[in-house]
Amino acid sequence: MRRVVAAMQLAQQSPARITQAFALATDVATRGGTFDPSASLFHSKQYRIVDQLGEGGMGTVYQAYDPMLERNVAIKVLKPGLPSALRHRFLAEARHGARLAHPHLARVYDLGIELDTGLDWFAMEFLQGRDLETLLQRARLRRLRLPTTLVGIVFDHVLDAMQHAHDAGLVHRDVKPANIFVSRRPGHDLVSAKLLDFGVALDRRRDRDNTDICGDPRYVAPEQILGEPNINHRADIYAAGISLFEALAGWHPMETVIGQGTQALIQAHCEGELPPLSAALPRHWSATMRARLEDVVRIACAKEASRRFDSATAMRKALKQALRPETC
Numbered sequence: 001m002r003r004v005v006a007a008m009q010l011a012q013q014s015p016a017r018i019t020q021a022f023a024l025a026t027d028v029a030t031r032g033g034t035f036d037p038s039a040s041l042f043h044s045k046q047y048r049i050v051d052q053l054g055e056g057g058m059g060t061v062y063q064a065y066d067p068m069l070e071r072n073v074a075i076k077v078l079k080p081g082l083p084s085a086l087r088h089r090f091l092a093e094a095r096h097g098a099r100l101a102h103p104h105l106a107r108v109y110d111l112g113i114e115l116d117t118g119l120d121w122f123a124m125e126f127l128q129g130r131d132l133e134t135l136l137q138r139a140r141l142r143r144l145r146l147p148t149t150l151v152g153i154v155f156d157h158v159l160d161a162m163q164h165a166h167d168a169g170l171v172h173r174d175v176k177p178a179n180i181f182v183s184r185r186p187g188h189d190l191v192s193a194k195l196l197d198f199g200v201a202l203d204r205r206r207d208r209d210n211t212d213i214c215g216d217p218r219y220v221a222p223e224q225i226l227g228e229p230n231i232n233h234r235a236d237i238y239a240a241g242i243s244l245f246e247a248l249a250g251w252h253p254m255e256t257v258i259g260q261g262t263q264a265l266i267q268a269h270c271e272g273e274l275p276p277l278s279a280a281l282p283r284h285w286s287a288t289m290r291a292r293l294e295d296v297v298r299i300a301c302a303k304e305a306s307r308r309f310d311s312a313t314a315m316r317k318a319l320k321q322a323l324r325p326e327t328c
Contacts, residue, residue, distance in 0.1 A: 047075055047123060058086055063126060066109075072126040073109060080119050087120060089199035094122035096198035100168060104161035104194050106181070127194065129183030132247065136177055140250060145282070150191060151247045152323045154182055157193040159240060159316035165195075166233040166312060171202040173231070175239035176219040177246060202231060217262050218252060219243060222270040222303055234305040237315055241300025241308075244319070248293060249280035274301055292322035 047064040050072070054061045059078040066073050078090045097108030110123040132154060139146050158180055165172060172179075172195065179197045184190065200214040213227045221238035224231055245253045253274045257264040277297050278290035296318045302308045309315040 047073065049075075058082065058090065064123070066123070073123045074126045075121055075123050078120040090120055090122075092201065093197055093199035094124075096170060096201050096203075097122075097124060100165060100170070100198075102161055102164040104157040104192070105164065106194050106196055127181050127183055129181055131196075132177035132180040132182055132193075132243070135182060136246065136250070145250050146247060148248070148323065150182075151244075152319065153191050154180060154193040154247070155240070155244055155319060156316060158195050159312045159319070161195040162233075162236055162240065162312035163316070165198070165201070166236070169203055169205040170198065171204060171231060171233055172198060172236045172239075173200050173202055173220075173224065174215045175236050175243060176216050177243050178216075180243070204232070215239070217265045218254065218258060220269065221305065223305055225266050225269055232305070233312065234308045237300050237308050237312060238302075238305075240312070240315065241297050244300070245274065245277055245297045248297075249277060251280070253277075270303065274298070289322065293319075296322050 045066070045068050047066055050063040050065055052060060053063050053074065057079075059076055062075045062077070064073050064075045065071075076090075076094075078087065091111070091113070094108050094111045097106060098111070101107065106127060107125045108122055109125070112121045135146060158175075162172065162175070174197060175195070179195060181194045181196050183192050183194075185192060213225065215224060217225060219239040219242045221231075221235040224235045224238075242253060252258060254265065254268045254272070257268045257272075274297065277294040278287075281290045281293065296315065299307070299309055299318070300315055309318065
Protein backbone atom coordinates (compact mmCIF):
# COMPACT_ATOMS: atom_id res chain seq x y z
CA MET A 1 0.00 0.00 0.00
CA ARG A 2 2.88 2.38 0.75
CA ARG A 3 4.16 1.89 -2.78
CA VAL A 4 0.73 2.83 -4.14
CA VAL A 5 0.66 5.99 -2.05
CA ALA A 6 4.25 6.90 -2.88
CA ALA A 7 3.45 6.49 -6.55
CA MET A 8 0.36 8.67 -6.26
CA GLN A 9 2.27 11.35 -4.38
CA LEU A 10 4.88 11.39 -7.12
CA ALA A 11 2.08 11.58 -9.68
CA GLN A 12 0.54 14.57 -7.95
CA GLN A 13 3.86 16.39 -7.70
CA SER A 14 4.82 15.70 -11.32
CA PRO A 15 1.74 15.50 -13.59
CA ALA A 16 3.91 14.62 -16.61
CA ARG A 17 4.92 11.39 -14.91
CA ILE A 18 1.48 10.30 -13.77
CA THR A 19 1.36 7.18 -15.94
CA GLN A 20 4.86 6.11 -14.98
CA ALA A 21 4.24 6.85 -11.31
CA PHE A 22 1.08 4.78 -11.18
CA ALA A 23 2.86 1.98 -13.03
CA LEU A 24 5.29 1.78 -10.10
CA ALA A 25 2.34 0.71 -7.96
CA THR A 26 2.08 -2.64 -9.74
CA ASP A 27 3.33 -5.40 -7.48
CA VAL A 28 1.12 -8.44 -7.90
CA ALA A 29 2.66 -11.23 -5.85
CA THR A 30 2.14 -14.82 -6.93
CA ARG A 31 2.91 -17.58 -4.52
CA GLY A 32 2.67 -21.32 -4.77
CA GLY A 33 0.64 -23.61 -2.56
CA THR A 34 -2.93 -23.45 -1.43
CA PHE A 35 -4.75 -20.36 -0.20
CA ASP A 36 -5.17 -20.06 3.56
CA PRO A 37 -8.63 -18.49 4.18
CA SER A 38 -7.57 -17.44 7.68
CA ALA A 39 -4.81 -15.26 6.30
CA SER A 40 -5.19 -11.67 5.12
CA LEU A 41 -5.51 -11.30 1.37
CA PHE A 42 -3.29 -8.55 -0.05
CA HIS A 43 -4.03 -7.24 -3.50
CA SER A 44 -2.07 -4.63 -5.41
CA LYS A 45 -2.91 -3.24 -8.83
CA GLN A 46 -2.13 -0.37 -11.11
CA TYR A 47 -4.30 2.35 -12.62
CA ARG A 48 -2.90 3.84 -15.80
CA ILE A 49 -3.63 7.55 -15.97
CA VAL A 50 -5.20 8.62 -19.26
CA ASP A 51 -6.02 12.27 -18.67
CA GLN A 52 -6.61 14.91 -16.02
CA LEU A 53 -10.33 15.69 -15.92
CA GLY A 54 -10.33 18.58 -13.50
CA GLU A 55 -8.86 20.17 -10.40
CA GLY A 56 -10.57 21.86 -7.48
CA GLY A 57 -9.81 23.19 -4.06
CA MET A 58 -9.88 19.73 -2.51
CA GLY A 59 -8.04 17.70 -5.10
CA THR A 60 -7.62 16.48 -8.65
CA VAL A 61 -9.69 14.06 -10.75
CA TYR A 62 -8.10 11.84 -13.36
CA GLN A 63 -9.41 9.50 -15.99
CA ALA A 64 -7.57 6.21 -15.55
CA TYR A 65 -7.63 2.71 -16.95
CA ASP A 66 -7.83 -0.44 -14.86
CA PRO A 67 -6.02 -3.11 -16.94
CA MET A 68 -6.98 -5.96 -14.63
CA LEU A 69 -10.74 -5.37 -15.02
CA GLU A 70 -10.34 -3.71 -18.43
CA ARG A 71 -12.40 -0.61 -17.74
CA ASN A 72 -12.02 3.13 -17.39
CA VAL A 73 -12.34 4.68 -13.95
CA ALA A 74 -12.14 8.13 -12.45
CA ILE A 75 -9.63 8.63 -9.65
CA LYS A 76 -10.01 11.46 -7.16
CA VAL A 77 -6.83 12.40 -5.30
CA LEU A 78 -7.15 14.58 -2.21
CA LYS A 79 -4.62 17.35 -1.78
CA PRO A 80 -2.39 16.77 1.26
CA GLY A 81 -2.46 19.08 4.24
CA LEU A 82 -6.16 19.99 4.08
CA PRO A 83 -8.20 20.43 7.29
CA SER A 84 -9.44 17.22 8.85
CA ALA A 85 -13.07 18.17 8.12
CA LEU A 86 -12.37 18.14 4.37
CA ARG A 87 -10.57 14.83 4.62
CA HIS A 88 -13.54 13.41 6.50
CA ARG A 89 -15.84 14.64 3.74
CA PHE A 90 -13.61 13.03 1.10
CA LEU A 91 -13.60 9.66 2.85
CA ALA A 92 -17.34 9.87 3.52
CA GLU A 93 -18.01 10.44 -0.19
CA ALA A 94 -16.00 7.31 -1.03
CA ARG A 95 -17.59 5.10 1.62
CA HIS A 96 -21.14 6.18 0.88
CA GLY A 97 -20.51 5.66 -2.84
CA ALA A 98 -19.29 2.13 -2.17
CA ARG A 99 -22.24 1.38 0.09
CA LEU A 100 -24.97 2.48 -2.32
CA ALA A 101 -25.72 0.41 -5.42
CA HIS A 102 -28.16 2.09 -7.80
CA PRO A 103 -28.11 2.81 -11.56
CA HIS A 104 -28.40 6.55 -10.91
CA LEU A 105 -25.67 6.78 -8.30
CA ALA A 106 -21.95 6.68 -9.18
CA ARG A 107 -20.24 3.57 -7.79
CA VAL A 108 -16.98 3.73 -5.87
CA TYR A 109 -14.63 0.80 -6.50
CA ASP A 110 -11.56 1.36 -4.38
CA LEU A 111 -10.17 3.58 -1.61
CA GLY A 112 -6.56 4.20 -0.67
CA ILE A 113 -5.48 5.85 2.56
CA GLU A 114 -1.98 6.59 3.83
CA LEU A 115 -2.00 8.61 7.04
CA ASP A 116 1.78 9.11 7.02
CA THR A 117 1.73 11.13 3.80
CA GLY A 118 -1.74 12.64 4.08
CA LEU A 119 -2.56 11.50 0.55
CA ASP A 120 -5.99 9.90 0.06
CA TRP A 121 -7.60 8.70 -3.14
CA PHE A 122 -10.51 6.69 -4.41
CA ALA A 123 -11.44 5.12 -7.72
CA MET A 124 -14.99 5.46 -8.97
CA GLU A 125 -17.18 4.94 -11.99
CA PHE A 126 -16.01 6.92 -15.01
CA LEU A 127 -18.77 9.11 -16.43
CA GLN A 128 -18.90 10.95 -19.73
CA GLY A 129 -21.11 13.99 -20.02
CA ARG A 130 -21.74 17.24 -18.16
CA ASP A 131 -23.24 18.27 -14.86
CA LEU A 132 -26.63 19.95 -14.96
CA GLU A 133 -25.24 23.28 -13.79
CA THR A 134 -22.94 23.43 -16.82
CA LEU A 135 -25.81 22.54 -19.16
CA LEU A 136 -27.95 25.30 -17.65
CA GLN A 137 -25.14 27.84 -17.97
CA ARG A 138 -24.60 26.96 -21.63
CA ALA A 139 -28.31 27.20 -22.36
CA ARG A 140 -28.52 30.63 -20.70
CA LEU A 141 -25.57 31.92 -22.71
CA ARG A 142 -27.42 30.92 -25.87
CA ARG A 143 -30.72 32.24 -24.54
CA LEU A 144 -32.17 28.76 -24.78
CA ARG A 145 -34.13 26.53 -22.47
CA LEU A 146 -33.30 22.91 -21.69
CA PRO A 147 -35.72 20.52 -23.40
CA THR A 148 -38.59 19.63 -21.10
CA THR A 149 -38.19 15.95 -21.92
CA LEU A 150 -34.56 16.11 -20.79
CA VAL A 151 -35.49 17.83 -17.52
CA GLY A 152 -38.17 15.23 -16.87
CA ILE A 153 -35.79 12.31 -17.42
CA VAL A 154 -33.02 13.87 -15.32
CA PHE A 155 -35.22 14.50 -12.30
CA ASP A 156 -36.96 11.16 -12.63
CA HIS A 157 -33.55 9.54 -12.27
CA VAL A 158 -32.36 11.86 -9.50
CA LEU A 159 -35.48 11.39 -7.39
CA ASP A 160 -35.21 7.63 -7.85
CA ALA A 161 -31.59 7.79 -6.62
CA MET A 162 -32.60 10.02 -3.71
CA GLN A 163 -35.21 7.51 -2.60
CA HIS A 164 -32.62 4.73 -2.64
CA ALA A 165 -30.27 6.81 -0.48
CA HIS A 166 -33.07 7.76 1.91
CA ASP A 167 -34.08 4.12 2.26
CA ALA A 168 -30.48 3.42 3.27
CA GLY A 169 -30.70 6.09 5.98
CA LEU A 170 -28.72 8.77 4.14
CA VAL A 171 -29.70 12.40 3.66
CA HIS A 172 -27.60 13.89 0.85
CA ARG A 173 -27.75 17.52 2.12
CA ASP A 174 -26.18 18.96 -1.04
CA VAL A 175 -28.61 18.24 -3.89
CA LYS A 176 -28.04 20.85 -6.60
CA PRO A 177 -27.45 21.01 -10.37
CA ALA A 178 -23.67 20.83 -9.94
CA ASN A 179 -24.08 17.43 -8.27
CA ILE A 180 -26.37 16.04 -10.97
CA PHE A 181 -24.39 14.46 -13.81
CA VAL A 182 -26.04 13.99 -17.18
CA SER A 183 -24.68 11.55 -19.73
CA ARG A 184 -25.77 9.86 -22.93
CA ARG A 185 -25.27 6.13 -23.20
CA PRO A 186 -22.68 5.24 -25.87
CA GLY A 187 -24.34 4.36 -29.15
CA HIS A 188 -27.80 5.36 -27.91
CA ASP A 189 -29.94 8.46 -27.68
CA LEU A 190 -30.93 7.53 -24.13
CA VAL A 191 -30.04 10.06 -21.44
CA SER A 192 -29.04 9.01 -17.95
CA ALA A 193 -28.52 11.12 -14.83
CA LYS A 194 -26.63 10.34 -11.65
CA LEU A 195 -26.63 12.05 -8.26
CA LEU A 196 -23.05 12.69 -7.12
CA ASP A 197 -21.06 13.72 -4.05
CA PHE A 198 -22.29 12.28 -0.77
CA GLY A 199 -19.44 13.99 1.06
CA VAL A 200 -21.67 15.89 3.48
CA ALA A 201 -24.41 13.26 3.63
CA LEU A 202 -26.01 12.62 6.99
CA ASP A 203 -26.23 9.00 8.09
CA ARG A 204 -29.31 9.06 10.31
CA ARG A 205 -28.47 5.64 11.68
CA ARG A 206 -25.06 6.71 12.99
CA ASP A 207 -24.70 10.49 13.17
CA ARG A 208 -26.13 11.80 16.42
CA ASP A 209 -25.02 15.42 16.12
CA ASN A 210 -26.55 16.64 12.87
CA THR A 211 -26.83 20.34 13.59
CA ASP A 212 -23.82 21.32 11.49
CA ILE A 213 -24.65 23.69 8.65
CA CYS A 214 -23.56 22.42 5.24
CA GLY A 215 -24.62 22.47 1.63
CA ASP A 216 -24.90 25.20 -0.98
CA PRO A 217 -26.83 28.17 0.47
CA ARG A 218 -28.61 28.63 -2.86
CA TYR A 219 -30.42 25.29 -2.48
CA VAL A 220 -30.57 24.29 1.19
CA ALA A 221 -33.84 23.92 3.08
CA PRO A 222 -34.75 26.45 5.80
CA GLU A 223 -34.25 23.94 8.62
CA GLN A 224 -30.87 22.95 7.22
CA ILE A 225 -29.53 26.46 6.73
CA LEU A 226 -30.56 27.33 10.30
CA GLY A 227 -28.76 24.29 11.70
CA GLU A 228 -31.87 22.79 13.27
CA PRO A 229 -31.62 19.25 14.70
CA ASN A 230 -33.28 16.15 13.24
CA ILE A 231 -32.75 17.02 9.58
CA ASN A 232 -34.43 14.35 7.47
CA HIS A 233 -35.01 13.38 3.83
CA ARG A 234 -37.38 16.30 3.26
CA ALA A 235 -34.37 18.64 3.22
CA ASP A 236 -33.25 16.88 0.02
CA ILE A 237 -36.75 17.20 -1.43
CA TYR A 238 -36.61 20.98 -0.88
CA ALA A 239 -33.24 21.20 -2.66
CA ALA A 240 -34.57 19.06 -5.51
CA GLY A 241 -37.53 21.43 -5.82
CA ILE A 242 -35.29 24.50 -6.09
CA SER A 243 -33.14 22.68 -8.65
CA LEU A 244 -36.21 21.62 -10.64
CA PHE A 245 -37.48 25.22 -10.76
CA GLU A 246 -34.11 26.34 -12.12
CA ALA A 247 -34.00 23.57 -14.72
CA LEU A 248 -37.51 24.31 -15.98
CA ALA A 249 -37.39 28.11 -15.86
CA GLY A 250 -33.75 28.53 -16.88
CA TRP A 251 -32.99 30.76 -13.90
CA HIS A 252 -32.72 30.35 -10.14
CA PRO A 253 -35.89 31.32 -8.23
CA MET A 254 -33.78 33.46 -5.86
CA GLU A 255 -31.53 35.02 -8.46
CA THR A 256 -32.43 38.52 -7.27
CA VAL A 257 -30.77 37.89 -3.88
CA ILE A 258 -27.88 35.69 -5.02
CA GLY A 259 -24.82 37.87 -4.70
CA GLN A 260 -26.20 39.81 -1.76
CA GLY A 261 -24.62 37.47 0.76
CA THR A 262 -25.53 34.38 2.72
CA GLN A 263 -27.78 36.27 5.11
CA ALA A 264 -29.99 37.44 2.26
CA LEU A 265 -30.28 33.87 1.01
CA ILE A 266 -31.15 32.60 4.49
CA GLN A 267 -33.95 35.14 4.71
CA ALA A 268 -35.19 34.23 1.24
CA HIS A 269 -35.32 30.52 2.08
CA CYS A 270 -36.96 31.04 5.45
CA GLU A 271 -39.37 33.90 4.72
CA GLY A 272 -39.52 34.67 1.02
CA GLU A 273 -42.01 33.27 -1.46
CA LEU A 274 -40.91 31.61 -4.66
CA PRO A 275 -41.89 33.43 -7.84
CA PRO A 276 -44.69 31.63 -9.70
CA LEU A 277 -43.10 28.98 -11.89
CA SER A 278 -46.05 29.03 -14.29
CA ALA A 279 -45.22 32.61 -15.26
CA ALA A 280 -41.67 31.58 -16.16
CA LEU A 281 -42.72 28.72 -18.43
CA PRO A 282 -43.44 29.11 -22.15
CA ARG A 283 -46.92 30.42 -22.85
CA HIS A 284 -47.52 27.80 -25.51
CA TRP A 285 -47.42 25.09 -22.85
CA SER A 286 -50.89 24.14 -21.69
CA ALA A 287 -52.24 25.91 -18.62
CA THR A 288 -52.75 22.50 -17.01
CA MET A 289 -49.15 21.51 -17.45
CA ARG A 290 -47.84 24.83 -16.13
CA ALA A 291 -50.13 24.70 -13.10
CA ARG A 292 -49.19 21.12 -12.25
CA LEU A 293 -45.47 21.83 -12.50
CA GLU A 294 -45.91 24.85 -10.27
CA ASP A 295 -47.72 22.66 -7.73
CA VAL A 296 -44.87 20.15 -7.72
CA VAL A 297 -42.31 22.85 -6.97
CA ARG A 298 -44.57 24.60 -4.44
CA ILE A 299 -45.08 21.42 -2.40
CA ALA A 300 -41.42 20.38 -2.63
CA CYS A 301 -40.29 23.82 -1.45
CA ALA A 302 -42.75 24.35 1.40
CA LYS A 303 -41.14 26.25 4.29
CA GLU A 304 -42.30 23.65 6.79
CA ALA A 305 -40.74 20.27 6.15
CA SER A 306 -43.92 18.42 7.14
CA ARG A 307 -45.82 20.10 4.28
CA ARG A 308 -43.48 18.78 1.60
CA PHE A 309 -43.79 15.50 -0.25
CA ASP A 310 -43.58 12.53 2.10
CA SER A 311 -40.87 10.97 -0.04
CA ALA A 312 -38.77 11.40 -3.15
CA THR A 313 -40.96 8.73 -4.75
CA ALA A 314 -44.07 10.83 -4.12
CA MET A 315 -42.42 13.85 -5.76
CA ARG A 316 -41.28 11.66 -8.65
CA LYS A 317 -44.83 10.44 -9.26
CA ALA A 318 -46.22 13.98 -9.10
CA LEU A 319 -43.64 15.18 -11.62
CA LYS A 320 -44.47 12.35 -14.01
CA GLN A 321 -48.14 13.24 -13.72
CA ALA A 322 -47.43 16.90 -14.43
CA LEU A 323 -45.42 16.05 -17.54
CA ARG A 324 -47.93 13.62 -19.03
CA PRO A 325 -48.30 14.26 -22.80
CA GLU A 326 -52.04 14.67 -22.52
CA THR A 327 -51.57 17.72 -20.26
CA CYS A 328 -49.48 19.60 -22.81
